[in-house]
Amino acid sequence: MDRRSIIKRAGIAGVLAAGVAPAVHAQAAVRWRCASSFPKSLDTIFGTAEVFSKKVSDITGGKFQISVHAGGELMPAFGVVDGVQNASVEMAHTAPYYYYGKDPTFCLGCAVPFGMNTRQMNAWMYEGNGLKLMRDFYAKYNIFNLPGGNTGAQMGGWFRKEIKTVADLKGLKFRTNPFAGKVLEPFGVVPQSIPGADLYPALEKGTLDALEWVGPYDDQKLGFNKVAKYYYYPGWWEGGPQLDFYINTKAWNALPAEYKAAVEAAASHAHVTMTAKYDARNPTALKQMVGSGTQLRPFSNEIMTAAFKSAQQIYADLNKSNPEWAKVYKDYSKFLADENAWFRFSEGLFDRFMQQQKLS
Template identity: 70%
Template sequence: MQRRSFVRHAGLAGVLAAGAAPAIVHAQAQIRWRLASSFPKSLDTIYGGADVFAKKVSEMTGGKFQISVHAGGELMPAFGVVDGVQNGTVEMAHTVPYYFFGKDETFAIGAAIPFGLNSRQMNAWMYEGNGLKLMREFYKNYNMINFPGGNTGAQMAGWYRKEIKSTADIKGLKFRVGGFAGKVIERMGGVPQNLPGGEIYSALEKGTIDAAEWVGPYDDQKLGFNKVAPYYYYPGWWEGGPQVDFFINQKAYDGLSPEYKAIVEAASSHAHVDMLAKYDARNPAALKQLVGSGTKLLRFPKDVLDLAFKESMALYSELSAKNANWKKIYEDYSNFRRDQNLWFRFAEAGFDDFMQQQKL
């Protein structure tokens, strides 16, 4: 029987049973997209998430769907990628939503907000709670759809040229901090600076800024921050589980076949899991090396954390009173966070607390 006749008479179920499904994918139109990243190529973890995604899409389509990945600044500024996707200059981007809080503070909830969800809780809210549904409703205003595309896990609190002994040391501190968290730093008396990853080292080295946070030991060591600032603080209370997203132009996405849409979803999920696994696997050795080379590892004083929490909650109340988008999504998010923390308090935290005291 000729192949075309076979497919026509057998139907989809018959085709799948006969093992001919790949031909359906191969018959799809050849597609080439461009992806604008907000990250430098030197970071194989967070920038690499887009490469992992593009490679998987190509593999699952037999090379028919090709996505070229471009580092921050190559096609457009690192913080210009949402505009690029919105107006169709590129089909998609890979970025952290909170970079774009200046458009609407609600963007931040799609990534991380101070004293928010950890990475597992964020996954639960996105996939089993209302997170993905609510954020996609919001992103429609920008002509795009999102797919989770990575998470770093809880981050460090960054590198400081001088020791932070109390809240007084935050006053006037010129601090590079990603996106939305700067609003809280400002309320604490600091001076937030929103710089792309590729520009942080030189600013810290020259003293243009007093402190900077990025992600954690593996990336921070690659960027060399330990060479220009001796104090390394934790925890990064503004990023308990920041999600990185793939943003896709809505028209470009709607133009995909159902099969290609399913492949995009599967590839993004793969990249999402892959990124967190890489950070969890690589951070421990990097932290040991940093401390071994003289980095001073310190925990934020309690009064700093208490003030940061107080100002964060006050900020959220103010935003709920004036931003309808924020209020709708944050209300669901905060209810989910409350229940998650109740559960994690007993099982996860109880187990982790015991295990971290053992000498293994």
Template identity: 70%
Template sequence: MDRRSLIQQAGVAGILAAGVAPAVHAQATVRWRLASSFPKSLDTIFGAADVFSQQVKAMSGGKFEVSVHAAGELMPAFGVVDGVQQGSIEACHTAPYYFFGKDECFALGCAIPFGLNSRQMSAWMYEGNGRKLMNEFYAKYNMVSFAGGNTGSQMGGWYRKEIKTVKDIKGLKMRIGGFAGKVLERLGGVPQNLPGGDIYPALEKGTIDAAEWVGPYDDQKLGFNKVAPYYYYPGWWEGGPELDFFINQKAYDALSPENKAIVEAASASAHVSMQAKYDARNPAALKQLVGAGTKLRPFPADVMTAAFKESMALYEELSAKNESWKKIYADYDKFRADQNLWFRFTEATFDKFMQAQKL
């Protein structure tokens, strides 16, 4: 039997079983558009979408291309989920908690105050029930999600005036990402949900009193140190925020099995790449900021205690009125408790010792 006859009669499965590969495996050309919630100037967080696009193209031999568009090019930063849900774009790259106004459960797919750190979040998503539970929820919006990066634990933001006690939060107008604003409100603050590109002018003009973004590398690029002298830590509302790629369900279902595998692999590559970049670049940026006069401060103990108490109370309230939250958070809460027990004996103890050494 000649090669052509074998291919015609056996099919692909038979060919692979026989150990004979066809000369060319035809794949239909796929072209997607991806809208980001971030400006191109933030090369770390926006850059994850570029990594995703590059990997998809490379792994498909150019047969599957994803064009990446910065916030405002195709739609506003906070309009990308609507775009994916409605099918006007195939994909977006964003922070899920931006959309907690649609449903608080979006925050669980990204970060909640006093939640999981970055490694714990990846463990919940990849090896726990996280991805399964979140995708069940996202199905309501005609979307499927894949990991799109993590910044690692963030800083607590920039303040025009010093925060000495929890009383200083009262009346504070602060740009704070998504869901964390609910806790700030309970402390007497006034949250403002602004895209990254709008934060500096608001802080400079005094429209807001404080702002948080990610950490030293991005914050230095955005110039926050020029308009607010106090830099607080830690960002208790973002211990390990996961960014996601949201993909329109119909567009994803139309992909071949090979292209679905490529999407999953490309997202994993982008996911690892983002945090590696932040971890590599933040130390030097922090040194430069402090050297230029930034006043680094830890949050007072009463701020941390009050914020924790209000966060836990908020989660109980949401579990009582939002069935989706109750289901997902119950799993998240148990996973968090087990992770903290484990990290207490390993990561935390090791890190504390190493940070006390003079290297």
């Protein structure tokens, strides 16, 4: 009698009594390392990889262990794609738009200026062509990807002085993601790419005039409100940035089906958990910082409009010069247009109305 027949006829109690363990428990132990791009101090972003690792262990009865290493521990925070590609580590947890310099197409797997919000990104990934298109692109880097969290729309960042017009941006040394930096360069901004762990001293010492990270909860933990007064919104360059788990293709293909299923389930769990944490923690952090002197400021319509036009020009240029980008962006932009048409009649109006109400 084969194994499946025993399980079917005897049920789980009979299986255990007969000494036949479920398939996942029969698998050999596996040990992986996950290189994060983030510092341990952030229980949101870095913590998402830990949530993932724990869930994989729980699902596999401890057979599959993944150790998580902070940015700089095994390799530079922005070097994790190379680490996964050349199999220095089995996997990484990172924000794809950090790798604009390799190919701007990476950014479409994370966030682009004036792009999708969190729910739209999830829809494109899971129900549209997002995962397929990005996996086709990542294949040339020996990477298999899984969505690994989304911060939700981010803040526009911390500034030492008020920024009222496009002219106020000239000469500003601003830490932001590489794509946003390209959009802002025509206005005289000097973009800086610095890992999260190094941002506070750079702003404190004046190496930076301004910076953006994520939002109130993380920004408060990192202390930016202590060295900059003005907190701008929104982060138009990342309306719904998705992080990814990057897995070396050979390591992924070597996993048995049960372990692949465990990794996929754990990634989905971690993906949802990150957004929930930010949505739950950001309101309190923002109120605390405003109470201690932080000045909230919206970007002016002049700045938003100029940045939007700059972004559209970059997209048009990339469509002509980069076939990989053009292939993915064609689908991305069509999906976004359809999503915005829908959200206009549902979420958008409802949210605007509710935000004007006073609730007990």
